[in-house]
Amino acid sequence: MNVLVALDSLDNYFEPMSSIPSDDRLDRPLLALIGVVLLGGLLGILNSTMAAVATTTLASALHASLSTVGWASTGFLLAVTVTIPFTTWAVDRYGGRRLWLAGLAVFVAGSLAAGLAWNAGSLIAFRTLQGFGAGLLDPLVLILLARAAGPARAGRVMGLMGVVLSLGPVLGPIAGGAVLGGLSWRWMFLLSVPVGLIAYLLAVRVLPADSLSGRHPAVRLDVLGLALLAPGFAALVLALSQTAEHGTFGVWQALLPLAAGLVLITGYVLRSLGARRTPPLIDMRLFTSRGFTASVTIMGLGGLANFATLFALPLYHQQAHGHGVLTAGLLMAPAGLGGAIAMPLAGRLSDRIGARSLAAGGALVAGLSALAFTRIDADTSQAWPVVAALAIGLGMGCFSAPSMGSLYRSLPGPLVAQGSSVLYMLNQLGAALGIALVTLILQTATDVITGFHTVFWFVSALIAAVLAVTPLLPGRDHTPATLSEPVTTAKAS
Numbered sequence: 431m432n433v434l435v436a437l438d439s440l441d442n443y444f445e446p447m448s449s450i451p452s453d454d455r456l457d458r459p460l461l462a463l464i465g466v467v468l469l470g471g472l473l474g475i476l477n478s479t480m481a482a483v484a485t486t487t488l489a490s491a492l493h494a495s496l497s498t499v500g501w502a503s504t505g506f507l508l509a510v511t512v513t514i515p516f517t518t519w520a521v522d523r524y525g526g527r528r529l530w531l532a533g534l535a536v537f538v539a540g541s542l543a544a545g546l547a548w549n550a551g552s553l554i555a556f557r558t559l560q561g562f563g564a565g566l567l568d569p570l571v572l573i574l575l576a577r578a579a580g581p582a583r584a585g586r587v588m589g590l591m592g593v594v595l596s597l598g599p600v601l602g603p604i605a606g607g608a609v610l611g612g613l614s615w616r617w618m619f620l621l622s623v624p625v626g627l628i629a630y631l632l633a634v635r636v637l638p639a640d641s642l643s644g645r646h647p648a649v650r651l652d653v654l655g656l657a658l659l660a661p662g663f664a665a666l667v668l669a670l671s672q673t674a675e676h677g678t679f680g681v682w683q684a685l686l687p688l689a690a691g692l693v694l695i696t697g698y699v700l701r702s703l704g705a706r707r708t709p710p711l712i713d714m715r716l717f718t719s720r721g722f723t724a725s726v727t728i729m730g731l732g733g734l735a736n737f738a739t740l741f742a743l744p745l746y747h748q749q750a751h752g753h754g755v756l757t758a759g760l761l762m763a764p765a766g767l768g769g770a771i772a773m774p775l776a777g778r779l780s781d782r783i784g785a786r787s788l789a790a791g792g793a794l795v796a797g798l799s800a801l802a803f804t805r806i807d808a809d810t811s812q813a814w815p816v817v818a819a820l821a822i823g824l825g826m827g828c829f830s831a832p833s834m835g836s837l838y839r840s841l842p843g844p845l846v847a848q849g850s851s852v853l854y855m856l857n858q859l860g861a862a863l864g865i866a867l868v869t870l871i872l873q874t875a876t877d878v879i880t881g882f883h884t885v886f887w888f889v890s891a892l893i894a895a896v897l898a899v900t901p902l903l904p905g906r907d908h909t910p911a912t913l914s915e916p917v918t919t920a921k922a923s
Contacts, residue, residue: 463578464590466636470534470629471571472594473622474564477541478506479602480609480618481557483755487615494550497675501554504671506561511667511858512660513565515711518851519651520566525640526574529566530633537563538626545620560619572850574637576838588838589777589831596769596827599740600762607756655701655711662694663855670862674869712848716841721904722849725837728789728896728903730856732830735800735892737864739765742872742885743819749878750808764816768823769830777831785832785903792828793897799825800893803886807879829896836903 481488481503489499521529540560547553571594575587609618669688673679679688702710717723743762747753753761776788799822806815834853841849868885875881 460578460587462636463638464575464587466629466632467530467571467574468591468594469625470530470567470633471591472598473534473537473626473629474510474560474567475594475598476602476605477560477619477622478503478564479599480606481506483603483606483759484610484615484618487610488550488553491615492547492550492553498550499553500675502550502557504668505554505558506564507667507671507858507862508664509558509561510565510568511664511855513562514569514851514854514858515656515659515663516651517566517569518711518847519656521570521573521847523651526570526577527633527637527640530570530574530637531630533563533566533570534626534630534633535563536560537567538623538630539563541619541622541626545616545618545623547616569847569850569854572838572853573847576846576850587777588834589774589780592773592777592827592831592834593770595830596766596773596823598766599737600759600766603744603759604756604763607754607759611756650708652708652711655698655708658694658698658701659711662691662698663859665691665694667858667862670859670866673866674862677869677873679870712851713845716845716848716852719841720902721836721839722841724899724902724904725833726849726852726856727899728829728833729837729853730860731892731896731899732826732833733857733860734864735796735889735896736769736826737861738868738885738889738892739800739819739822741865741868742882743815745868745872746806746815746878746882747812750882751812761812761816762819764820765823768820768825769827770823772824772827773831776828777835780832780835785836786900788832789829789900789903790897792825792830792832793893793900794825795828796822796825797890797893797897800886800890804883804890806882825893829900833903839904 485496485499485503488494488502489496492499517529524532537560540556540558540563543556544553544560547556571591572588575591578587606618609615609621665687669684669686669691672681672684672687676683679685699714702712702714740762743765744755744758747758747761748755772792776792780788799818802818802821803815806818837849837853838846867888871884871888872878872881875884
């Protein structure tokens, strides 16, 4: 039987978490929760980016081709993408704490198994298992933090989350290079086991117990929606991964999953708009909120620009200057460091003064830094790319954290999980699209420097689009709006 989900007053928009006070300070219980959740969230990011630099080593050790071993990373990415929509439903059905512990357990089991893999097939299977664990953890990071923080502290808590998002993709290749330089490739996965166990034990101690008897009734899983949305996004990610591998969109390995993905996503949109008895995993009417649409647009464009930057910079240092993987990783680290510095500060400020001015200023700095990269060539002193990388990281951090905080301030509590899923699926898509486009640009360029300049003209255009959208962000005192129609849920059978 259908019931209406009440959209409560602003004070109740975010799910309460026991032992977390409701004022606007980051007190000890909340700081402990943030630390434990970010530790778990960092595991998946580091592991995926560490493995990305080891493809050649893995192919040699497992006596397999590069394309075969590449499926270890592709399988991980696809498993993450498929799992995220399910997590949207499961977090309210089973509780955030239970689901978080389950995700850590699956990830640790996958890490141990991957470290013990005996051939390429077993590695691909176990990396896929890791991906299912990461697919549970990734959106839960944002859901747990947003619900614990409340709208008044959303910016500063999302800023702390931004430290992980900024440093993870940078530290992964550095850590991977260091491990491969002194240890067996197996330790790239085995090192996650003790860290994951520590994260599990801390989560048992710190995360508040789930309260499933609260305001929101258990709902039926939208099985048809899940069957359309999860494979649809996974097919798009696969198409982009195949584009990067083959260097063109015009191969059947890319075109077939691209067509399938577009058909499935279109089917999901129609299903969501016409759903009556069973609520959709992600209600498309979320996009009728100007604040939500502006926030996810900025995060999507900014994420695409960020992944393009992080993928292009080490290639520049390797191909234009002949550096190894570890050195190239260290030289591009300032891009992540800039984001890690800016996001906590910008997030905290956005709680006080709003997101618009901070996001606009950050986009301007990032855009000018991207333009500076178009003037750099092989003869440029290596100090200048480092300075430009730090500046673009600072600029991106200044618009990312306020935009992420605005996203959660624009949503009522029952829709926080849906908003997190949208954000993370766009993040996965942005990563795949950024890598695919940079690969295509560099492969079709006449030389390395011309391709590098073209990449950053593209990044400049993306950031210009971010700047154009910033006036649409919600103001400091924005009150979350309800959807155009009430959200319906059905009791579990």
